[in-house]
């Protein structure tokens with residue numbers, strides 16, 4: 001929001017009155033503007049337009065047009081689908097990185113259901129850095145995934161990798177996953193959006209929060225019923241972690257933009273020993289769900305074995321959700 005200041009008013013007096021209300025501003029002169037206007041900084045307290053206009057020296061208020069009106073319109077909404085809800089009590093989504101066989105995904109579904117998860121995850125189409133790595137069993141894997149999930153009363157989240165497979169994936173999936181590598185693949189976003197199916201949009205590994213939300217706008221503009229944002233870590237320079245899990249971005253999306261946010265600590269950390277503490281942190285920050293990798297035999301996994309949980313750890317994780325069901329709303333500036 002911008003404020004214009006009356007010609008005879010002192011800019012610093014107006015700024016001081018605003019600061020007293022918790023409204024932090026920057027003179028637009030500093031950013032090359034006319035110098036009689038102030039921009040309200042995003043972390044300011046929410047103060048009504050009437051109250052702002054009552055301050056001596058303030059002339060008018062301008063709200064710049066949003067570049068992502070459909071994402072803004074999702075603000076504060078709960079996603080209610082048949083058999084699952086996102087945005088009330090947090091939910092667990094778990095399963096292997098890739099669907100490796102019919103037997104493997106059935107075993108995974110059993111362990112995931114035992115831990116109290118709502119969703120079974122598993123890639124049928126796998127994006128891999130090397131073309132010689134396991135790239136998934138495609139359509140066959142989609143069928144195995146759906147059957148295993150149905151058998152154990154679970155919902156399905158799986159990655160859509162190509163526009164060619166959009167109809168198959170949309171048919172067998174409750175939540176379409178768009179992977180980090182494809183966050184700005186606009187043709188893929190359009191194809192996924194057209195199906196109407198809700199989308200779990202992973203953050204690009206080098207994307208800003210604004211780029212991520214604009215990618216969400218592409219999905220909604222094309223017809224997605226809802227976009228759920230998934231933080232999975234951004235690229236970093238420190239060896240012990242695969243990525244840097246950005247919980248600040250989760251807090252921002254959740255508490256300032258009031259979007260639905262899921263956290264994937266598995267790809268964030270890349271190692272199983274940090275999944276539990278990072279999951280606790282994600283829930284504390286306000287995540288609506290966790291997306292976690294789990295495998296019946298991580299040593300034999302064809303991808304991401306080192307970050308896959310087994311039954312015991314997954315049960316510990318599941319227990320966190322029982323506790324967080326009645327969690328108090330997290331306090332933040334604007335609440």
Ligand code: PEP
Nearest residue numbers: 097179180181202232267
């Ligand atoms: C995955 O979830 O298996 C995956 C490939 O994730 P990301 O797109 O976050 O790398």
Ligand code: MN
Nearest residue numbers: 097293303304
């Ligand atoms: Mn993986």
